[in-house]
Structures are given as structure tokens and as C-alpha cells.
Amino acid sequence: xxxxxxxxxxxxxxxxxxxxxxxxxxxxxxxxxxxxxxxxxxxxxxxxxxxxxxxxxxxxxxxxxxxxxxxxxxxxxxxxxxxxxxxxxxxxxxxxxxxxxxxxxxxxxxxxxxxxxxxxxxxxxxxxxxxxxxxxxxxxxxxxxxxxxxxxxxxxxxxxxxxxxxxxxxxxxxxxxxxxxxxxxxxxxxxxxxxxxxxxxxxxxxxxxxxxxxxxxxxxxxxxxxxxxxxxxxxxxxxxxxxxxxxxxxxxxxxxxxxxxxxxxxxxxxxxxxxxxxxxxxxxxxxxxxxxxxxxxxxxxxxxxxxxxxxxxxxxxxxxxxxxxxxxxxxxxxxxxxxxxxxxxxxxxxxxxxxxxxxxxxxxxxxxxxxxxxxxxxxxxxxxxxxxxxxxxxxxxxxxxxxxxxxxxxxxxxxxxxxxxxx
Amino acid sequence: xxxxxxxxxxxxxxxxxxxxxxxxxxxxxxxxxxxxxxxxxxxxxxxxxxxxxxxxxxxxxxxxxxxxxxxxxxxxxxxxxxxxxxxxxxxxxxxxxxxxxxxxxxxxxxxxxxxxxxxxxxxxxxxxxxxxxxxxxxxxxxxxxxxxxxxxxxxxxxxxxxxxxxxxxxxxxxxxxxx
Numbered sequence: 047x048x049x050x051x052x053x054x055x056x057x058x059x060x061x062x063x064x065x066x067x068x069x070x071x072x073x074x075x076x077x078x079x080x081x082x083x084x085x086x087x088x089x090x091x092x093x094x095x096x097x098x099x100x101x102x103x104x105x106x107x108x109x110x111x112x113x114x115x116x117x118x119x120x121x122x123x124x125x126x127x128x129x130x131x132x133x134x135x136x137x138x139x140x141x142x143x144x145x146x147x148x149x150x151x152x153x154x155x156x157x158x159x160x161x162x163x164x165x166x167x168x169x170x171x172x173x174x175x176x177x178x179x180x181x182x183x184x185x186x187x188x189x190x191x192x193x194x195x196x197x198x199x200x201x202x203x204x205x206x207x208x209x210x211x212x213x214x215x216x217x218x219x220x221x222x223x224x225x226x227x228x229x230x231x232x233x234x235x236x237x238x239x240x241x242x243x244x245x246x247x248x249x250x251x252x253x254x255x256x257x258x259x260x261x262x263x264x265x266x267x268x269x270x271x272x273x274x275x276x277x278x279x280x281x282x283x284x285x286x287x288x289x290x291x292x293x294x295x296x297x298x299x300x301x302x303x304x305x306x307x308x309x310x311x312x313x314x315x316x317x318x319x320x321x322x323x324x325x326x327x328x329x330x331x332x333x334x335x336x337x338x339x340x341x342x343x344x345x346x347x348x349x350x351x352x353x354x355x356x357x358x359x360x361x362x363x364x365x366x367x368x369x370x371x372x373x374x375x376x377x378x379x380x381x382x383x384x385x386x387x388x389x390x391x392x393x394x395x396x397x398x399x400x401x402x403x404x405x406x407x408x409x410x411x412x413x414x415x416x417x418x419x420x421x422x423x424x425x426x427x428x429x430x431x432x433x434x435x436x437x438x439x440x441x442x443x444x445x446x447x448x449x450x451x452x453x454x455x456x457x458x459x460x461x462x463x464x465x466x467x468x469x
Numbered sequence: 470x471x472x473x474x475x476x477x478x479x480x481x482x483x484x485x486x487x488x489x490x491x492x493x494x495x496x497x498x499x500x501x502x503x504x505x506x507x508x509x510x511x512x513x514x515x516x517x518x519x520x521x522x523x524x525x526x527x528x529x530x531x532x533x534x535x536x537x538x539x540x541x542x543x544x545x546x547x548x549x550x551x552x553x554x555x556x557x558x559x560x561x562x563x564x565x566x567x568x569x570x571x572x573x574x575x576x577x578x579x580x581x582x583x584x585x586x587x588x589x590x591x592x593x594x595x596x597x598x599x600x601x602x603x604x605x606x607x608x609x610x611x612x613x614x615x616x617x618x619x620x621x622x623x624x625x626x627x628x629x630x631x632x633x634x635x636x637x638x639x640x641x642x643x644x645x646x647x648x
Contacts (some may be wrong), residue, residue, distance in 0.1 A: 220566070225523065226586055272535060315569035318629075318630055335487065
């Protein structure tokens with residue numbers, strides 16, 4: 047029999063609970079830090095009991111059958127590589143990493159950091175066990191994190207010269223009209239046997255809060271996401287996407303960085319293009335006349351970066367569901383470029399690595415008209431079997447881009463991983 | 470009114486669909502991918518709209534039957550360049566190309582704010598076509614055929630950066646004697 051318990055717990059104790067559940071019950075963690083425009087409820091999926099591993103040709107019907115079937119919510123991720131097959135972009139590159147992985151759980155913890163309210167539902171025995179952890183939670187607090195620092199230099203798929211050459215090639219493609227904006231990424235790879243990806247996740251979350259942290263296990267892989275960006279939220283059919291474009295590093299005075307961001311015609315054009323793209327991508331499944339832009343060029347701070355974003359809203363058509371909208375809009379436009387299919391083909395040509403979960407989405411589907419999802423940027427994947435840690439960073443290239451500066455912006459986004467690796 | 474919107478693999482086509490559907494009373498907008506153009510029936514549609522898209526006019530053969538169908542046609546961005554090419558005009562790289570920026574232009578004696586997204590432009594204008602708007606650098610922003618119901622916008626009426634995008638749909642309908 048499913049049972050439901052409301053409990054109150056402060057954020058530090060909630061994180062301690064998340065760790066205990068991940069260690070003892072293979073829990074997947076979707077944790078949101080408060081105080082950001084994308085702030086949302088946190089979810090912990092405890093003890094997975096069903097899964098759907100997405101393959102290249104998995105269709106929407108199969109995803110709906112799993113997501114909307116009994117026992118919810120459904121949580122997991124879709125990889126960028128799945129987005130390539132959805133958008134008809136072919137690839138010769140091989141990857142072992144799954145196209146996506148969705149799960150259901152024996153119990154689910156929902157947590158609202160603002161009210162400190164915790165809500166537990168699922169199988170009675172597991173709920174009682176979880177309550178016992180909560181009662182003894184102080185025993186798990188302030189433990190030393192077990193993250194093992196690594197000092198080795200990463201192997202980089204596109205080093206400075208190659209990245210800058212890639213930007214120069216993209217500028218030519220822009221001049222020929224094949225793309226207006228394109229997100230070019232590089233991959234950093236560390237060899238690190240015995241790394242504990244959960245400890246890395248919890249340490250990053252403590253030191254660098256952001257609204258879309260996620261830790262998801264998939265076979266030998268541990269996905270560690272510290273994303274600041276929402277892809278699509280649907281709440282009772284009301285659609286919200288919050289694309290981020292435009293980055294300024296804060297050095298000293300934040301207001302100076304703010305002005306340099308919102309007064310930059312280059313950064314504003316980058317955001318505008320993606321806003322038009324997101325409008326398009328949600329429109330396929332939204333009511334006519336419902337799609338609108340609110341708060342264009344809003345700014346928030348995450349780590350030492352200011353990020354510009356907009357709210358794109360719409361109303362889900364009554365004859366469509368959230369999986370229809372998600373799959374038609376996937377992968378998120380802010381990490382492909384515009385026009386999407388043409389830009390994705392150029393990305394595939396110019397990037398030597400596979401993106402795997404990077405630029406895909408972590409997601410929670412509650413029912414046909416309720417879901418939330420992130421853009422999986424600032425995201426790493428650790429492979430237990432090979433001891434390899436992959437991390438990707440990228441930047442939007444437009445006609446006004448300077449190859450050297452774009453490389454520096456890309457590395458700035460890798461900053462927190464580079465810092466934690468060298469601690 | 471039945472509107473056929475031909476999608477040149479673009480990422481703004483749905484914006485254009487929503488604009489057409491909201492600007493025109495009792496409109497039915499049918500979106501068809503460019504891949505289906507060959508053999509596509511144009512019958513039953515009151516106006517044909519040719520979408521923006523990546524690449525250049527030479528990458529999109531097969532539009533002659535659309536422009537010679539006698540039906541009203543509105544071309545947006547690449548769509549306008551395709552009309553221009555059909556009448557012998559040419560398209561080239563635009564020095565200092567512009568994407569995602571709004572600009573004021575004069576359109577039929579009124580100053581309007583329109584969104585620009587284009588790497589290429591109509592460097593020479595085809596026969597029988599009039600340039601009805603240019604930007605401050607002289608770049609053609611709107612074309613109209615002298616005696617056939619064919620018109621094009623280089624700018625993007627469907628962008629959220631364009632102020633009052635519906636007016637450009639209304640103009641197209643008046644120009645085509647559909648309103």
C-alpha cells in the first residue's frame with residue numbers, strides 16, 4: 047500500500063538524507079538550490095524498480111507508455127545523441143553511453159527548500175526506513191566528503207588552437223547562411239580510478255549552488271550535473287522555458303559586469319535568437335496565440351558568472367501531452383544553435399567527441415501535463431569501469447564572436463570542475 | 470482562409486504558423502516540409518507562404534511552379550530571395566551580416582521596427598520586382614511584383630523582436646486582394 051508522510055527538514059539535513067539514500071538505496075537525486083529563477087522542488091527517487099533504457103529508435107509511444115504508466119513520477123535523462131536521432135542528424139561516431147535512461151522508484155521524496163517541507167510517498171516499508179534515517183540524520187551530518195582530488199591534467203578534445211579554428215570555420219558557415227548561432231563544445235577527460243562521483247556531486251552542490259543539480263546512475267555511469275538552466279517545465283499544461291544566453295564573469299563590481307552584459311548587442315542578439323528558436327520549438331504543441339516572451343534579458347548570478355535569460359511561456363494544446371512537446375523541442379535550442387537541424391549537422395562535423403548526456407536533459411515527468419527538465423550543461427559523467435571522468439564546456443558562436451574570447455568563455459564555464467579537480 | 474506554409478527546414482516556421490493563425494480570421498494553416506514540394510498540390514489554398522531557411526536559394530530548387538501558379542505568395546527571408554532569384558535577381562553574402570537584431574525601416578510611408586536574421590541579401594533585384602523597403606544601408610527589405618500577387622519580406626515578421634508582426638500579414642493579404 048502506498049503511504050504518504052509530510053515532514054520538515056532543513057536543507058543541510060536534506061542533503062545528508064539524499065546521500066544516505068543514494069548510498070543505501072541507489073537513489074537518483076534531482077536537487078534544486080533556492081534563490082534562482084529556475085528554483086523548483088527537489089526529488090529523490092529511492093530504490094529503482096522499473097526502467098526504460100532509450101535506444102536510437104525508441105519512439106514517443108514507448109516513452110509515454112513508461113512515463114504515464116502506473117507508479118510515478120518517472121525520472122532520468124535523455125542524451126543529446128537521442129536528440130540527434132530525433133532531429134535526423136546522422137553520426138559516424140561511436141558511443142557506449144545510453145541515448146537515455148528513465149526510471150520509476152519504490153519510493154519518492156519531494157522537498158521544497160523554501161518551506162523546508164518534505165513529502166514522502168511509496169512502499170510503506172521503505173518509507174518507514176527513510177523516516178528512521180531522518181530521525182537519526184544528525185549522525186550523518188558534517189561527514190567528511192570522500193571526494194578524491196585529482197591533480198592530473200585533463201585530455202582535451204578541442205584544445206585552444208583547434209577550438210579557435212572551429213570558431214573560424216563556424217564564422218564562414220554563418221557568412222554562408224547555414225547557421226546564425228552555433229554552440230561549439232570541447233570535452234575534458236581525466237583518468238581517475240576510485241573517484242566517488244556521489245561525493246563529487248555533493249561537494250559541488252555545497253560549494254557551487256545552482257537550481258538544477260542532478261545525480262543519476264546508469265549502469266557503470268554516474269551522471270553528475272550542476273546545471274543552472276531549465277529546459278522546459280509544464281505545470282498543469284502551462285509551459286515555461288528559460289533559455290540562458292550571454293555570460294559575463296564578475297571580477298570585483300557586479301554592477302559593472304551586469305552593464306557589460308545587458309548593454310552588449312552581441313550578447314543580447316545571442317539571447318534573442320534563442321528566444322525565437324524556443325518560441326518555435328514549443329509552438330508545435332502550444333495553443334495558437336498562447337506563446338509569449340516575458341522578462342527578456344533578465345540576469346541571475348551563478349558562481350562568479352552572470353547569466354542572461356528569458357521566460358518563454360505557452361499553453362500546451364489539449365490534444366497533446368508533455369512528451370509530445372519535450373520530444374519535438376529536444377534538444378534545447380540554447381545548446382544547439384539556430385536553425386537547429388542545420389546547426390546540429392555542423393556541430394557533428396566540427397566536434398571530434400560525442401556529447402552523450404551533455405546538452406541533453408535531466409527530467410522528471412509526473413503526468414501528461416506536468417514535468418520539469420534541465421539542460422544538461424556543467425555536467426560530468428564518471429565511468430566506474432574505466433575510471434574515466436568526462437566533462438564538456440561550450441559557448442555560443444555568432445558573427446561577432448572573437449575566437450580567442452569564446453575559448454576563454456568556454457573555459458570559464460569549466461571553472462568549477464577545474465577548480466574542484468585541482469583542490 | 471486556407472494558408473499553405475512551406476517549411477525550408479527552418480527553426481522559425483512554427484512562429485510564422487502561429488503569426489498567420491492569429492493575424493488572419495478563421496485561418497487554417499497547413500505546414501508542409503520542403504522535402505514534399507515536388508508533387509505537392511497547391512490547390513485549395515488561398516495563399517502560399519515560403520518560409521525562411523538555412524543556406525542559399527540554389528539549395529532549394531523546385532519553387533518555379535509555386536511562383537508561376539498564379540496564387541498569391543508571401544516569401545520570408547530565404548522565401549523572398551527565392552522569389553527574387555525566380556525573376557533573375559541575385560543573392561550574395563551581406564557584408565556585416567545581422568542576426569537577432571531589431572531595426573527601424575520605412576515601410577509604405579511608416580516607420581516600423583523589424584527583426585533581421587540574414588547572412589545573404591538580394592544584391593541585384595529581379596525584373597518586374599519593386600523594392601518597397603530598404604534599410605539605412607540600402608539593403609532590400611521588401612519586394613513586390615509589379616502585377617502579380619507575389620511579395621517578400623527580408624525581415625522576420627514572426628520574430629518577437631518585430632513590433633506588430635500581424636500588420637505585415639495584413640499588408641500581404643491586402644496586396645494580394647485577399648482582404
